[in-house]
Amino acid sequence: MIYQRTLKESIRAVGVGLHSGEKVELTLSPAAADSGIVFRRADLPERPTLRVGPELVNDTRLSSTLVKDGVRVATIEHLMSALAGLGIDNVLVDVTASEMPIMDGSAAPFLYLVQQAGVREQKPARKRYIRVLKPVEAIEGDKWVRLLPHEGYKVKLTIEFKHPAFQKAAQTVELDFADTSYIKEIARARTFGFMHEVEYMRAHNLGQGGSMENAIVLDEYKVLNQEGLRFEDEFVRHKVLDAIGDLYILGHPLIAAFEGFKSGHAMNNKLLRALLADPEAWEYASFDNADTAPAAFHRYTPARI
Structure with missing residues (x-):
């Protein structure tokens, strides 16, 4: 069990x-x-x-x-x-x-x-999981996110920033948590922001506690943090971190594949609401033992150490 x-x-x-x-x-x-x-x-x-x-x-x-x-x-x-x-x-x-x-x-x-x-x-x-039974998606302009049936837990995410620091690294990451460690590959990826956004955020009472101690900060050309990046593709890995957190707001681990292009918190939430609105798109699932569960859930959920 x-x-x-x-x-x-x-x-x-x-x-x-x-x-x-x-x-x-x-x-x-x-x-x-x-x-x-x-x-x-x-x-x-x-x-x-x-x-x-x-x-x-x-x-x-x-x-x-x-x-x-x-x-x-x-x-x-x-x-x-x-x-x-x-x-x-x-x-x-x-x-x-x-x-x-x-x-x-x-x-x-x-x-x-x-x-x-x-x-x-x-x-x-x-433990109760939510198994996705049919494709569900949310689209807004050129942004989209979707959940697909998959007996495990996979994430594929693409970001798109026209900036020199981003164009030096992959802007797509695809991870199957059957053989990927969340702790080693995702957890340390930090949030990021641009100097030109600071004025906007401060005007809207946002970003008041932001610093290079708790974010990757970029100017028009490069990363300003003296220590550099923790991963070559830390930006997209952080978006995966965010997506995993946003999806867990369901309160249950997902048995599904998540895919997204330029996704964010609003899109992720819209996707969850679309999923729950269609009772034919999902079901609860439990497992009698770890051997009968998908490999992605053998030790920790949705990842393995």
């Missing part, structure tokens, strides 16, 4: 919000089986909670943001990506501000926190 997973114990970290610039205290705690991934605003009266689901993603400007009854938790995609990578089904996420801490701009610090807290199975609660 493949069982649900939560943390063994609580763990805490402090950081800054990428867009708000606010100091944020983050606490990850174990949660009961079938409770899902729940964000709680510990700084507000009555400590309101938001359980992840595509219907709560109501702001996708530069991040995926949960909004319910005026309560917001922004920039959840990097933590969601890490939880997907380690197969965490149930966790309580306490934050003391309206935005998650950006940490170093990747999912790696969140992976580290989960690994430090430890992971435990929640017997006898069975």
